[in-house]
Amino acid sequence: MLVAAAAPAQSLQLSRLDADPLPVQVLAGDFDGRFVAVSDLSMRELSRAPRWWRLTAKRDYPAGAQPQLVLRSPHLNKVEVWLPGSPLPLRRELLDADRSNSTRALVVPLDHGLAAGESLYLRVQSLTPLPMTAAIEPLAMVHRKDMAHVAWRTAVLTTMSVLAILAFGFWAGIGERSYLMLSLTLLAQLLYLVSYGGEARSIPWLSILVSDDPRVGRMFGLIAVLASNAFLAYYLSLRQTQPALMRVLTACNVAIGLLMLVTLTTVAPLVAVAANLVLLTGFGIVLTAGAIGAWRRQREAYFLLLSWSPVFVLTALRFAAVLGWWGNPEWMDYAFPVGFALGGLVLMIGLSDKLQQLRRDRDQASRQATYDALTGAMTRPAIEARLKTAVESAHKSRRPLSVVFFDVDHFKRINDEHGHRVGDQTLRIISLRTRNRLRTYDLFGRYGGDEILVVLPDTQLREALGVAENLRSSVNCRPLSIDGKLLAASLSVGVAELLHEETAEHLLERADAALYASKSAGRDRVTGHNATRVQELVS
Structure with a gap:
């Protein structure tokens, strides 16, 4: 070159x-x-x-x-x-x-x-x-360079247009505000490029942007800077993570707002020089924030540095050309808009990565809310919600449904004599043994303390009593080995089958009544509750 x-x-x-x-x-x-x-x-x-x-x-x-x-x-x-x-x-x-x-x-x-x-x-x-x-x-050279120019500009402007439309579509689809801010930033940059580059003259409804008044292009440039500063501050969460730099960036935005007012009243070239100076200052603040964020291992900061560093360098070179510090090589005509396009593309990828990370965090939080950390069983809200859904499905399909309700016999005594850590290990081992005796589509949830609720779809009372007996025997068949000690454990179990038009709450009440009957009869047994009476299965 x-x-x-x-x-x-x-x-x-x-x-x-x-x-x-x-x-x-x-x-x-x-x-x-x-x-x-x-x-x-x-x-x-x-x-x-x-x-x-x-x-x-x-x-x-x-x-x-x-x-x-x-x-x-x-x-x-x-x-x-x-x-x-x-x-x-x-x-x-x-x-x-x-x-x-x-x-x-x-x-x-x-x-x-x-x-x-x-x-x-x-x-x-x-x-x-x-x-x-x-x-x-x-x-011949003029024609060749004209065709290359049209190809480059078309590729850049098309890329920025597609990115702006995609960002707007993502905002409309998922309601994430950062996509809207990115879309507005890309749109402002696009209007700046077509107003100064002259492409707007070929589109009737945009031809007003191409006039001999330089204030139009400058105004779009200042709007683009404001939009990009707002987006990048939001993207990096500067207000929460780096409040001092956020205050400096806010001061730059105020200066840009004042320059916009000045631009409306004068076309003096010094306004463009001042605008470029404030622009570089804002870019420098954002890049500094990105460097600090990268040092703190903030994932978004890596994408910002990758996307905005070339734009900062190219803007500095363009400003140096304005001041006469160096020439205006031909490649700058393409590198400057290409920098905007690639920056927008990288930020789009970075924004999608951030949302993906937020989704993973949300899924992890959802899993923590759904599954009990000690036993691996579903939590009470989760099992209640799944039971309600299963009851509605059983009524609609007219298929049987049963529930098994059990708790650990004398669990308070285990906690009092051996400590809560041993009690927690007891619950964990019992949950593991009983859950391994269930089908893959059966539901297993910790209802509270040492109480466990099991939902058995497509299961009648007679079959459910057999499952419950299998669960009981899986615990009392051999002692629990905890910290080198062997502890005997047993279960009291209640079983109930869903009745016609019965609610989930009433079904649980009948299963709980059957569990209480097992305890009253001496524990370590299974009791079934049918429509008319409580039936003891095992003594």
């Missing part, structure tokens, strides 16, 4: 006249001695007043090669070009209705070529402080 930039500088010389005399005086050579050569081929102006420039050929440009004067990155500049021997200028600007080239440059054909020593005179009214670069290229 450095070699390519140096090549045209060897064959052309650009000079500037700090005045705006009459064209006839300039063309007559009256001011030739006052033109001052510049070091490169960039026309850079901070004033809106028209200025004269002279482009002198150091070698021949024959007409057979169809040479074209190319003024790259014209933005909103208005240019008048006097060819050698022509008394009338050719006028060019980005908003020309009859343009036949892309928006990357203003193109003037040199039909008669340009001999070594001949000069082109240009009268330029700069409406933006960004430099405009001059070159002479053959027509």
Whole structure:
């Protein structure tokens, strides 16, 4: 790129006249001695007043090669070009209705070529402080670069449009506010790019964005900065994690709001310089917050640094070009918008990753609320909800349903004599033994303390009594081994089958009554409750 930039500088010389005399005086050579050569081929102006420039050929440009004067990155500049021997200028600007080239440059054909020593005179009214670069290229090269420019810009603008639409769709679908903020940020950046790049002129309802008033583009640029600052602060949770930096960023946002008010009243180029300065400050704050977040292992910070660091560097280079600290290479015309597009893409991925992490945390919290940590059984709210659903399903399908209610005999004595840790181990082992005797679709929940509720779908009372006896025998068949001690344990069990149009609450009451009957009869037994009486199965 450095070699390519140096090549045209060897064959052309650009000079500037700090005045705006009459064209006839300039063309007559009256001011030739006052033109001052510049070091490169960039026309850079901070004033809106028209200025004269002279482009002198150091070698021949024959007409057979169809040479074209190319003024790259014209933005909103208005240019008048006097060819050698022509008394009338050719006028060019980005908003020309009859343009036949892309928006990357203003193109003037040199039909008669340009001999070594001949000069082109240009009268330029700069409406933006960004430099405009001059070159002479053959027509074939102009067409080739135009096609490449259209392809790049189409890809970038399409990518940003799709990302903005997707982000808005995600917000509409799941209600996550961060997606809406990202969508608005991308939309503001998109409008900034098409207003300065000139693509908006091809869309009737957007053509109002492309005018010779630079305040339109600046306003969209400032809105884009506000939107991106708000989104990034929300994305990194700066208000909670880094309140000091959040206050500084808020001050920058206030300064941007003041600049927006100033922009409405003046088109002075210094406003653009101040806006870029505040923009870089805001970017620096956000990147600092991202670096601190990355140091704290905040996952979102890694995505922010990956997406926003290139944008920060490219913005700094663009600001340096405005101030004249370096040239305006051709690749910057593409790198700047590509940086926005890739930044939006990475942030979209990062935002999706954040939501996925929130979903995993929610699922983990849901699991903790659903399953008891000690026994692995469902918690009381969870088993009650599942029982209610199972009862409704059984009534609709007219299928049988039974429940088994049991607790550990003399569990309080185990806690009192051996301590709560042994009591917890007792519950854990009993839960493991009993749950292993159930079918995969049976429901097993800790109802409270040492009480366990088992829901048996598609099971009649007779079969449920057999399951309950199997559970009882799984516990009293052998002692529990805890801390090198053998502890005897047994269960008292109550069983009930769902009756026609019976509620889940009434079914539980009957199972509890059967459990109480087992305890009253001496414990370590199973009792069934049918529609008319309590029936003891095992003594």
